[in-house]
């Protein structure tokens with residue numbers, strides 16, 4: 001018989017990690033709603049055309065897309081990110097602006113799997129549509145910042161840049177292309193290949209041999225008009241006013257093509273090189289229009305859940321919540337009484353577990369211990385005959401016999417006392 005394991009780049013998220021994932025999303029939900037964002041759930045696959053807008057020369061589109069023809073002959077793709085889907089949803093449903101939404105869930109990119117880089121990876125993110133005000137850029141950055149703080153992360157660095165508006169970006173890209181072509185022989189083979197596809201991305205090269213050429217490359221600041229420069233100035237001033245530290249990094253261009261004006265990345269300084277970008281985002285003022293909607297500005301970000309949790313591990317913060325029941329029922333009379341008692345406790349909102357298979361008293365007590373329960377309720381034939389139950393406090397070993405009729409009330413009272421402690 002064949003046996004199967006997860007596909008490369010995918011993982012089972014088992015207990016207790018899965019509880020940590022849920023707590024992560026709950027923490028994000030709380031911060032996002034503090035900023036007036038509402039939850040939305042885009043579908044996991046869409047018409048391929050939606051995602052082609054991420055940039056026909058980006059790796060995400062050319063190399064990493066999970067696209068296929070469905071049984072109805074439609075060309076569809078598993079979403080590699082959710083910004084394009086949110087914009088498509090905006091075009092489809094035309095909500096009133098500003099439209100501030102948050103989302104959470106898996107994305108799919110056919111990347112080379114390694115620690116912190118998976119083919120199915122989770123993000124949480126926020127998009128704000130319909131606002132050109134640079135304060136919206138600052139709000140989404142502040143939201144992400146607050147969230148990192150809420151997790152307990154301290155070693156997060158904000159890298160900030162601007163790409164100007166569409167025209168300025170295009171003129172700068174042209175100048176970069178010319179400059180890199182003029183210096184092509186000094187570039188590495190890999191960067192020459194990037195140059196042919198997407199000159200902007202050459203700036204992103206981390207290869208030391210490319211550094212001298214990149215150093216002398218045209219800078220966006222020489223291509224910014226007054227309005228774009230002003231927009232970026234307000235973003236910087238406002239971040240400073242809110243006490244959010246950042247550095248401007250002229251080489252930060254991001255991996256998706258839809259960005260203009262503000263772009264940013266959050267880098268964990270507690271992680272090693274391969275997966276230090278724990279979140280990123282920026283403005284994408286042309287995307288809604290490219291998807292067939294009215295000209296609508298947008299700004300947002302997404303955080304990689306997997307990588308952010310690696311950063312949490314590195315800083316020893318945001319541990320998995322302890323998943324325990326409060327009461328464990330031990331029944332050596334066949335299990336029928338455990339069935340009834342557990343049902344009553346659960347109906348009274350008390351988390352309860354029990355042993356099965358009529359195991360020995362010793363085995364059941366061991367299970368009670370392992371469960372982490374504060375109280376074990378022990379039912380033997382004497383108790384069954386006398387309508388009573390032995391209540392054992394697991395921390396002290398103290399035991400009392402309680403009347404079956406008063407059980408729920410006494411358990412509730414006992415747990416209330418341990419709650420206060």
Ligand code: HAM
Pocket residue numbers: 080081082083109111116117118119120121122123125126127255256277278279280281282283284299300301302303304305306307308
């Ligand atoms: P992105 O930079 O492609 O941006 O992804 C955002 C974050 O998702 C990254 O910083 C990283 O933490 C995580 N991530 C990306 N790929 C992987 C992977 N293969 N494995 C694990 N984690 C990964 C976007 O996706 C944009 N939609 C962000 C955005 C929202 N821009 C504007 N609004």
